[in-house]
Amino acid sequence: MARHSFPILVAIDGPAGSGKSSVSRAVARRLGFAYLDTGAAYRALAWLVLDRNIDETALSDAAQADAVTALLKDFDYSIGTDPDEYFVTVGQADVTDAIRSPEVSAAVSAVARVPAVRQALTELFRSLAANVDRPGVVVEGRDITTIVAPEAEVRILLTASEEARMTRRSAEITTQSAETVAEQLRSRDRADSQVVDFMSAADGVITVDSTHLDFEQTIEAVIDVIHTRTKRAFNE
Ligand SMILES: Nc1ncnc2c1ncn2[C@@H]1O[C@H](COP(=O)(O)OP(=O)(O)O)[C@@H](O)[C@H]1O
């Protein structure tokens, strides 16, 4: 497929379990767009920290930041941006499933708060999004509407009540109790929101609240915003 010089950028932020990944991927599939999951890169770097046996809890904040920053030069990361062929690799290792483990989820916020990490990954996301071979790209994370792509044509904050988010996530994770999943999600959101604000919509960002929408209705609500904002119809 030909590379489009200016893919339409759809930026989606929101807290854990709000539906960012699943909804973004489905929207991209329907519109023939690419899909970029930015949380996967933070998770993959956290996976590398654990794989190298770096015990972050034993280090001071500054030493932690240095250790993680030093890893960036070995971070041979790649991600599939085709919504039908999602994969995440670090070097030769396929980490698509490993980055969803509770250990990685527990370690990721500490990695994501290191400024040098955010800077490097933000550059990576801009370059990945600019080089997709589709007419548009849906990029989802925590700071896409505000930092990574504040100029995006479409900017959405996808929210849902805490209760709905916890229920949805614990239905997915069967290896831990619902209480454990909820507590981990809450504590990750708390840590993450000290670094970026993804709980309130920045100027010009449209909120889609999926608390009372099912999955299909949420996809349709997001596609409606895309059509309204771009004033264009894409092949559905
Ligand atoms: N509107 C919705 N109604 C019901 N379940 C949903 C809805 N949106 C997403 N889900 C489900 O909730 C779970 C969490 O969604 P996910 O996309 O992983 O969230 P996030 O990427 O924001 O953490 C998934 O199992 C997904 O299928």
Ligand SMILES: Nc1ccn([C@@H]2O[C@H](COP(=O)(O)OP(=O)(O)O)[C@@H](O)[C@H]2O)c(=O)n1
């Ligand atoms: N744009 C982003 C995306 C993710 N992240 C970090 O990466 C972690 C994992 O993101 P994710 O999107 O995979 O998390 P879920 O919402 O899917 O649980 C978050 O908890 C943040 O610490 C970030 O800091 N900025």
